[in-house]
Amino acid sequence: MSDEQSGRVDGAMVDGYTTLLVEPSRPPSRGGNTSAMHSHRLTIAGVAYSFLARGAKKWVFKGDSVSFDWHWDASRCYRNIQPATLVTQDRSGSEIVRGDRRSKPKLRTAISRMPASGREQRG
Numbered sequence: 016m017s018d019e020q021s022g023r024v025d026g027a028m029v030d031g032y033t034t035l036l037v038e039p040s041r042p043p044s045r046g047g048n049t050s051a052m053h054s055h056r057l058t059i060a061g062v063a064y065s066f067l068a069r070g071a072k073k074w075v076f077k078g079d080s081v082s083f084d085w086h087w088d089a090s091r092c093y094r095n096i097q098p099a100t101l102v103t104q105d106r107s108g109s110e111i112v113r114g115d116r117r118s119k120p121k122l123r124t125a126i127s128r129m130p131a132s133g134r135e136q137r138g
Contacts, residue, residue: 021086022094024059026104029079031058034071038123050115052122057081057096066096074114080104 038051049070056065057075064085068074075081084100087093103111 021084023082023084024064025082026080027059027082029057029059029075029077029081030061032056032073032075032077034073036071037067039126041123050117050119052119055114062094064094064096066098066101068098068114069117069119070115072114074101075103076105076113078106079111 033056034053035056036048036051037054038048041047041051052067052069053071054065055068055074056063058064059081064083081104082100082102084097085094086097088095098116103113105111
């Protein structure tokens with residue numbers, strides 16, 4: 016492994032893209048997971064890069080080309096993308112902005128409760 020702490024990817028084709036919910040799940044009646052934090056993971060030439068962002072909407076589709084800056088996490092296990100630097104180009108070469116790029120001040124920590132009183136739950 017090299018000693019570099021960060022890097023840049025320019026015009027790379029995306030092989031795969033997945034998302035994973037990071038915050039506790041909420042039912043649709045309580046607002047759902049539309050703007051909950053998700054871990055977005057891109058695979059480029061067998062190498063995985065990831066970042067945290069709101070929502071599960073894809074920022075990049077398979078077959079798009081992307082450019083971004085990345086840095087290692089503290090344990091050097093994950094290559095973290097800096098979301099502000101992520102630029103996507105579709106197959107025709109035009110730049111496209113996808114995904115929810117708003118920031119979120121803090122993660123959701125409360126788990127959703129059953130819609131009943133404590134006495135009814137014990138019942």
